Amino acid sequence: MSTATANTPRTRITDPKVQPKDRAMKKVWLLENLIFHARTGAGEKAAAERMLDRAIEAARKEGEITGDKDSAGAWYGYRLPEVWYGERYEEVKTLSLTEIAARIRADIKLARKVEAKLGAATGTEVAVVDGLGALAAMPKTIKVSVTRDYFAGGGSIDVRIYNLPEKGWGYVRETDNWGQPRWVPNAELRGIIKALEKIHGWYNFDGSDATVDYFHVNYYGGVEVDWRERP
Structure with missing residues (x-):
């Protein structure tokens, strides 16, 4: 599993307007809200980044996330529809x-x-x-x-x-x-x-x-x- 770095911007995998029902994915959603919020401080954002990788791994073990994002844009077993x-x-x-x-x-x-x-x-x-x-x-x-x-x-x-x-x-x-x-x-x-x-x-x-x-x-x-x- 790859970790986002300064050279590789992280891509959000949850919808900011839709709170997941599953506990593991809800944690991913909350952490991404912090990471992608413009007013989150650098220290808190860095901590959220580290915690998010573990949260994604936990969600994968729970079966709430499967696979990885591929070059065609499919993420974690599901391809978001075009808007x-x-x-x-x-x-x-x-x-x-x-x-x-x-x-x-x-x-x-x-x-x-x-x-x-x-x-x-x-x-x-x-x-x-x-x-x-x-x-x-x-x-x-x-x-x-x-x-x-x-x-x-x-x-x-x-x-x-x-x-x-x-x-x-x-x-x-x-x-x-x-x-x-x-x-x-x-x-x-x-x-x-x-x-x-x-x-x-x-x-x-x-x-x-x-x-x-x-x-x-x-x-x-x-x-x-x-x-x-x-x-």
């Missing part, structure tokens, strides 16, 4: 979810206004390169809300579509693979949902791997249709 970044993430990486939700709210309002004008000028089926063209034909009765919520381990930004023009609007009935009927969004509503999902994702990032219950995002949430009417 996807929204096209406007850099603008908000230091902002709170409340501030990001406000931006999304304003973006939806503006996009809806602009796309409606484009639709009136060129036809509602105009293809728009940014993927927001479906908002041109979005019924005026529909309202869209953007809410944020904080919880242990992160937070979410949720976009909800309210006040459909009439009961059942935007849905068609189809049969699933087991022959059972179900209601699904039609092409018009799917286009609206996708356009709102695009705006919702502008400020997010995602480096999750659900197969191992590893979640690493800027915020959770998504777009959904709510059948209720909202004043």
Whole structure:
């Protein structure tokens, strides 16, 4: 096992935002928090470096770490997924979810206004390169809300579509693979949902791997249709 030196910078192997459940890995996580914190003193950092090597070895013996990091970037038996970044993430990486939700709210309002004008000028089926063209034909009765919520381990930004023009609007009935009927969004509503999902994702990032219950995002949430009417 190699030990990090001044010439070989140490690479972090735990997520600073996710505290491991296993005791041995929790110790690794705590020590890495010290080592990678900008305000940790040189003496304490050096002690943490020495202790971390022993903690990693203990975690390996417990079976919580297997193997070593290879040239392809796999570390200790697991390869972290690549992180996807929204096209406007850099603008908000230091902002709170409340501030990001406000931006999304304003973006939806503006996009809806602009796309409606484009639709009136060129036809509602105009293809728009940014993927927001479906908002041109979005019924005026529909309202869209953007809410944020904080919880242990992160937070979410949720976009909800309210006040459909009439009961059942935007849905068609189809049969699933087991022959059972179900209601699904039609092409018009799917286009609206996708356009709102695009705006919702502008400020997010995602480096999750659900197969191992590893979640690493800027915020959770998504777009959904709510059948209720909202004043």
